[in-house]
Amino acid sequence: MMKVFLVDDEIAIRENLRISFPWEEKGYQLVGEAPDGEMALPMLRDLNADILLTDIRMPFMDGMKLCEEVQRTMPWVERIILSGYDDFAYAQKAISLGVREYLLKPVTAGELEAALNRVSRQIEEKRRERENLTAMRERLFSGNQFLKDKLLASLFTDEGDSTDDDTLLNQMRGLGVNLSAGCYTVIDIAFDAEGESRMACRNALFSLSDMSGGCVFVCSAPKGARALVLGDRSDDAEERAYSFANSVIHLPELQKAGHLLISIGETVNDFHSVRQSMKTARHLRHLQNAAEPVDHRIIGVNEGQRAEPPLSETELSPLYERLQYASAANVDRILAEYSETMEPSLALGYLRVAALLAAKRIVQEAGGNPREELSESAMAEAVHAEGEEGFLRLSELLRCAMDYRDRHRVGYGDTTISRARAYLAQRFSDPNLMLQDVADEVHLSQSHFSTVFSQETGLTFTQYLTALRIGKAKELLEATEMRSSQIATEVGYNDSHYFSYLFKKNTSLTPSEYRRNARNEKNKR
Numbered sequence: 169m170m171k172v173f174l175v176d177d178e179i180a181i182r183e184n185l186r187i188s189f190p191w192e193e194k195g196y197q198l199v200g201e202a203p204d205g206e207m208a209l210p211m212l213r214d215l216n217a218d219i220l221l222t223d224i225r226m227p228f229m230d231g232m233k234l235c236e237e238v239q240r241t242m243p244w245v246e247r248i249i250l251s252g253y254d255d256f257a258y259a260q261k262a263i264s265l266g267v268r269e270y271l272l273k274p275v276t277a278g279e280l281e282a283a284l285n286r287v288s289r290q291i292e293e294k295r296r297e298r299e300n301l302t303a304m305r306e307r308l309f310s311g312n313q314f315l316k317d318k319l320l321a322s323l324f325t326d327e328g329d330s331t332d333d334d335t336l337l338n339q340m341r342g343l344g345v346n347l348s349a350g351c352y353t354v355i356d357i358a359f360d361a362e363g364e365s366r367m368a369c370r371n372a373l374f375s376l377s378d379m380s381g382g383c384v385f386v387c388s389a390p391k392g393a394r395a396l397v398l399g400d401r402s403d404d405a406e407e408r409a410y411s412f413a414n415s416v417i418h419l420p421e422l423q424k425a426g427h428l429l430i431s432i433g434e435t436v437n438d439f440h441s442v443r444q445s446m447k448t449a450r451h452l453r454h455l456q457n458a459a460e461p462v463d464h465r466i467i468g469v470n471e472g473q474r475a476e477p478p479l480s481e482t483e484l485s486p487l488y489e490r491l492q493y494a495s496a497a498n499v500d501r502i503l504a505e506y507s508e509t510m511e512p513s514l515a516l517g518y519l520r521v522a523a524l525l526a527a528k529r530i531v532q533e534a535g536g537n538p539r540e541e542l543s544e545s546a547m548a549e550a551v552h553a554e555g556e557e558g559f560l561r562l563s564e565l566l567r568c569a570m571d572y573r574d575r576h577r578v579g580y581g582d583t584t585i586s587r588a589r590a591y592l593a594q595r596f597s598d599p600n601l602m603l604q605d606v607a608d609e610v611h612l613s614q615s616h617f618s619t620v621f622s623q624e625t626g627l628t629f630t631q632y633l634t635a636l637r638i639g640k641a642k643e644l645l646e647a648t649e650m651r652s653s654q655i656a657t658e659v660g661y662n663d664s665h666y667f668s669y670l671f672k673k674n675t676s677l678t679p680s681e682y683r684r685n686a687r688n689e690k691n692k693r
Contacts (some may be wrong), residue, residue: 170288171219174201175234176207176250177226179663181273185221186669186674189277196284200630201666203227205234210603210614211413212238213630216418217245219287224251235265241411241615243379244418246287250275260300295420313374316343320387324354324394333440347386349398351405352442354433356449358391360426369393372421376412384412391453396442402435403613405683407483409435410615413466423464429456432468466619491526496567496574503563516558520551523562527569534573541572584610585624587616596636597660637661638674646684652679 172191176182180200191198199215205222206229212220220238224231237248248269249262262270268290269283319339322332350528360367370386373393385396397412399405410448413430422428433449436442452467491502503519517690526548528538546568550561591609595601606629607617622628627635637659644655656667671679 169197169282170218170291171199171216172219172284173208173212173215175203175205175220175222175226175231176201177203177223179665181223183663183665185275185280185382186422186666189280191425194281194284195288205229205231205237206233206604207239207600207602210244210618211630213414213615213618214603214622214630217286218291220245220247222247222390224249228643232261232265232672233265235262238423239265239379240381240383241408243376243416244415248283248287255411269637279487301579306594307567308446316340316345316385317387319343319397321389321394323396323442324387324389324449326443335444337439346382347385347396347398347439349400349405350441351399351402351435351437352439352445352685353397353399353405353409353435354442354445354449355395355397355409356389356391356430356431356433356453357393357428357448358453359422359428361392361424365421365424368421369419369425370421372514373416375423376415376419380412382407394446394449402437405435406432407613408467410466410619411611414615416617417466419466428464429453431456432466432467434469451592453641465623466483466617468619491530491566491570496570499563499566499570503559503566507559519562520558524550527565530566530569530573534576536572536576538569542568584612584620588621589625592633592636596633596640597656599660599662601633601660634670634674638671641671641679642675642682642686643668645679646686655679 169192174185176184176185176665185197186201196219199217200211202211208222209229210222214276219233222231222234224567229237230251230530235249238245238247238526239264242268247262247265248271250271250273252273253527268287271279271283319336323336331502337347357373359366359515370388370393373386373395377384377395383399384395384397386393395412397405397409399408408433413432416422416430417428431449431452433445433447435453436445448469456467491499498661507516507519527542531538531541542565546561546565550558550565553561587610588606592601592605595605603618604614607614610617612620618629621632625632640659644650644658648655652660652668654663656662656664659667661667661670668679671677671682675682677685
């Protein structure tokens with residue numbers, strides 16, 4: 169079922185389209201709506217819409233600017249323009265922005281259905297094209313694509329100097345690719361897929377980069393693929409990197425891949441420093457792989473490192489790198505894997521040294537004093553015990569260090585989300601509250617904050633804000649005599665009809681039904 173998002177500043181028009189068009193009957197789901205483009209943009213990303221249905225003339229951010237931003241950051245979202253102005257100039261600009269349909273108000277149900285069906289067919293055709301593996305192979309290795317892929321991949325090797333980089337720039341320019349920019353960020357995209365499935369994933373990434381307008385370039389990599397993001401400024405490169413990463417997460421081909429991990433390196437302002445960004449991204453992947461496995465995750469520099477300055481790969485012992493972000497439940501498995509790779513007579517001796525150092529470092533980087541948090545008796549037993557008892561004591565010592573770490577988490581991401589939650593708890597009733605406001609409060613770009621927030625809380629920003637508002641509405645319905653329209657305003661909705669629609673969508677009851685049920689339950693007690 170295709171997901172549709174509606175944007176129009178006129179409440180009556182939104183309500184009419186919401187109520188009068190049989191969305192689900194026609195095979196569509198109206199996932200959300202907004203009164204202007206500025207509010208719609210982060211909600212579109214959160215709700216993973218397939219089709220944007222938007223008015224042109226709106227306050228703050230009009231429909232054309234919204235379409236332009238969607239084309240730049242979410243090119244997979246197809247757009248339909250609604251307008252009361254029969255202006256050819258608007259139609260021309262809409263076409264230049266990749267808008268598929270241009271409908272004049274008032275729109276009949278038949279016209280809207282026909283436009284939605286045409287756009288849906290185009291979306292499905294694109295998906296079928298990506299699934300055509302033969303065509304994808306031809307696309308990858310035809311013309312200059314193979315050469316471009318190899319040249320860009322050479323940029324992500326550990327070797328190379330400024331002369332090599334300048335040569336690569338000139339060679340890519342000769343192939344019609346301009347890699348000159350103010351800033352650069354590397355994205356490492358690792359996924360579990362083999363054979364035709366791996367080819368499908370890579371080609372979906374190539375297709376997505378083609379839609380970036382020359383801002384993102386993808387090449388093959390041993391573990392999956394890598395992307396070079398170009399930006400005019402540091403914040404611009406970061407915004408594009410997180411937007412592209414969020415796009416990758418939602419690609420059907422990548423959704424099917426196992427353990428998709430997208431790591432975003434540091435932003436650099438010199439093409440000759442791109443390898444440094446690549447090393448940071450790769451290092452983040454190694455750290456995450458040492459932690460508990462995840463199916464799909466995006467991780468950036470700030471989320472992946474707890475201490476500044478960032479540790480280089482050479483400073484991390486292999487055992488510590490595996491244990492740093494692992495859970496206590498995985499300690500025995502990690503120790504067993506290491507001991508299996510060594511001579512039995514040497515395994516315990518090596519692990520004693522490496523595990524003691526790792527335990528101390530885990531406590532220290534969590535803000536504690538190893539001498540105080542790890543008892544001398546526990547360390548002595550870990551050092552002197554032999555055989556299976558020795559492995560057991562080392563495991564207990566490491567779990568003790570990890571327990572301390574987990575009780576005193578001071579990671580950047582955790583602090584950011586705590587501040588964001590506190591801000592939302594204070595401001596959720598503001599009808600003009602937007603993701604940008606909260607992102608500014610915690611000093612992150614919109615895409616960066618949206619990614620961190622959803623991964624830490626398990627909810628998108630829109631879902632979290634809606635849950636806060638609906639929760640407060642439930643309290644008011646149970647404890648006051650306020651009308652539904654008053655409660656809507658009190659919890660942050662100017663449109664009482666939209667509030668009622670959301671309330672029923674989230675609770676399966678209308679506000680009046682909820683109030684009646686709550687009072688009946690109270691009377692039974």
